Amino acid sequence: MKHSYKIMGILLLTLTVVLLTACGSVSNNDADQSKKNKSGKDDITIKHDTRTTKIAKNPKRVVALEFSFVDALAALGVKPVGVADDGDKNRILEPIRKDIGDYKSVGARKQPNLEEISNQKPDLIIADTNRHKGIQKDLEKIAPTIMLPSFDSDYKDNIEAFKTIAKAVGKEDKGKERLKEHNKLMDKYSKEITMDKSEAVLPAVISKSGLLAHPDNTYVGELLKELGFKNALNKTKTDHLSKYLKGPYLQLNSEVLSDINPGRMFIMADEGKNDPNLKNQEKDPVWNDLDAVKNDRVSVVDRNTWARARGIISSEEIAKELVEISKQKQNDKQQK
Template identity: 35%
Template sequence: MSLIPKPRWALSLVGIVITSAALAGCGSAGGATAGGPQTSGSAAAKDVGADANTEQCGKTSRTIKHDLGTTTVRGTPSRVVVLEFSFVDAVVNLGVKPVGIADDNDPDRLIPALKDKVGKYTPLGLRASPNLQVITSLKPDLILADSQDNAGIYAQLSKIAPTIAVASEAAGYQDTINSEKVVAQAMGKCEQMDTVLAHHEKVMQGFKNRVPKGEARKVLFAISTDTGVSGYTEGGFAPGVLAALGLRSPLPDTGGDAQVAMSLETMVSTRPDVLFVAPHPGKLLLDQWATTSLWDSIPAVAHDKVYKMNQNLWSRARGLTAAEEIAEQAVDKLYGAS
């Protein structure tokens, strides 16, 4: 029996929308499907900003700069393959159902709010090593790839269809916003993204308004497995969402890896006032820690502020629908349901 407080879920599904900071001067291109792969510069600089492509909005043929190069996309793609869960969010919010999704061979890894919108799709296997033959068979007109995990197969993907590679798996909240913008630019749906981003900003502001001014408690997000516990700085997706609400992490964000391996001693010295934990299935190292006297000295434990959260939502999804659901769950747990 777990000694960590049992889950106290607050799963209310926020409408499917994407995030803040609108794109400038964008318009949908109509007509033709995306053209054949035209890609250059596989060693391009990482983390290309969405502003680098603003002038492409409204064009029928768009030359999109992204983390792994420059790719030309024509028309309005409709047969889109996505290799990360945040891209599912982006595509669906732009009114397109992806034809293929790398879902790690587990459709339940799609959060319900997206799963209900996607409907039937072709599974592509693991996100980091999708089935290229199946992707080819789908005849996609656009592939959305992770610029870190899919870098090794980027050239192969580009031979199948125009491929845009942006941050997802290692993306923070603001990184995800940037990636959503680049996806919209590639798909010729800049104006639609403007609307989606404005709505998301309004939704997130509503949750932020429920956080009392001067909230000083330190809120830690962690993932626990049977062998380890990792805490996350505000450079991680979920802690970045919490920080946008005014709920700050006790772990300093140095601009490097957002994941910090933690021992029981470092957890104690970090002294989180609130602990949101996304556990792997099965036995947890955190449960072992909970049998010790040191565990009871952690403020979050002493004040009954340890919450188990769904890992698919809080860790894997990383899309903007996920951001809204994370925000809603966090404020409901800390301040009561509205």
Template identity: 30%
Template sequence: MQSVNRLPSLLAALLSAALTGAAGAQTTHTGLPCAGTTVTHAMGQTCVPKLPRRVVTLEWTHTENLLALGVQPVGAADLSGYAQWVRVPAALNASVQDVGTRQQPSLERIRALKPGLIITTRLRATQNYAGLSAIAPTIVFDPYAGGSQLAEMRATFQTTARLLGRERTAQQVLSNLDARLDRVRQDLKRGGRAGQSFVFAQAYTARGGAPTLRLFTGNSMLSELLTRVGLVNAWKAPAQPYGLSEVSLEALAGLNTTHFLYVAQQEDDVFGAPSVRPLWQALPFVKAGRAHALNERTWTFGGPLSALTLTGEISRALSSR
């Protein structure tokens, strides 16, 4: 996991790699000289017109990022899923059009919206990048390319802001996040929790009926946020591409942590199952009252507004015990 102190230099490097000034030698997806900004991204280089006004987002993070910048996309993928999971203080207008799933968005719906820019992620774009690029300039971000996921989140947000002419708004949003992290760090210190360990888990029943845990590794954005507020990740597994390890419930017995923060769905309470309850109730952090169930719709990914929501929820959970 990258040190928090290295975030400014990491951000500078990421932004330098992502953005270059407009250059006549670069061409648009139509073959014409670039009159905007040439962006180097996860799938190549793309000329983005100056201040595009009609933007389509194909991943929840990028939908959230636009809203945080005060911009409504003309179209976005999986609006119902976004409304269910992404709990941020910025709402989508009813006019935003659903363009299909994140995995397989409808090129026909996107084309009909006549976007000036499409923003997506490498995880989704490997199969449809050519088709998307034929419709409009398409930028592909990759939050799982390695390194600091927190630094990548910030750099992606700032790159998006620059393309849309919203740099000042982005700076204010990130300053608000940093201020919240500082306050939470001070609150935990005053409460005697500085340096305490945590494990963060998502618990669910996998296909086939096996109870499963996703434990967040040190390279996840979530872990970096909690490290930033003065906690220590007790799950020492090697860094994983998506920032989490999938393990069976047997791993619970080997966890040595002060706090166990977890998300589980009400209709899928794996810890309440008769076969699991004796093990669960015998765990030291459960007996000590330090197993903290978070809201079942807690979103552990996303942009700076999601990071604000997540940090606040964890702070409330830890302060209640």
């Protein structure tokens, strides 16, 4: 009898252990499944460059490989941990530098340092569709990467990229509000620009290779069009021109420049009116025969602001500068 009780006790103990183990297994499975579900909920899908990428919700460590993306992050109140700044923080506009604070340089925009990007342990990398296509797979091995137009983008492309970045960093509502503010500011500045917008205008970067013109399908070209300006370049005159780095920028020779003969020019230079490349251009006999030069309608502007930044904040800076140029021209006329 005692033996029977002992056997029954062992059986009951064994059954209890089995039940506890099973319950523990179910509990662990539930916990694992909960973790998986939680992970799924924390992912968002971003559509970019004709594809989609899953990224963690509200990424905290963002690396930006173009100035326009830095501009967008600053406008959204997000501070990147890494920026491809060409090794020169001064290339980032001052109001943007103030907003983003300290960051780690990850090399040049044309050729970012992959090791340095990895060292920042990013949750998200924002790369350029044109410049970084060749290293896209390498970037994706480091962190989720979204590819957006910047180098060869126009103004409207950039607005769409801003919306995508806002969604990616969990700031869609703030992005919508910022765009409303942007549109109001641009409308205000457009009305305050008093110079004659009907004059055919040529926006161009001055470089060692000469003038790199920005037609309507470039960032500055379309921005000026949005502000009411008429571009001096048209498809007939520019079809045969060489393009810069496979982008929309066109290299002008003296013959084409003479043929275009713009009524106004915005020359984007690195070193202002004393830029050595500009001084060299001014020696060209064609230069002094241009209507823009003869009528004192050449404005030398900052290349970083006008050509490299390509963002919401920088476009507001450009529009604001155009208002100031208008005022200065008006004062000059009154003094004469």
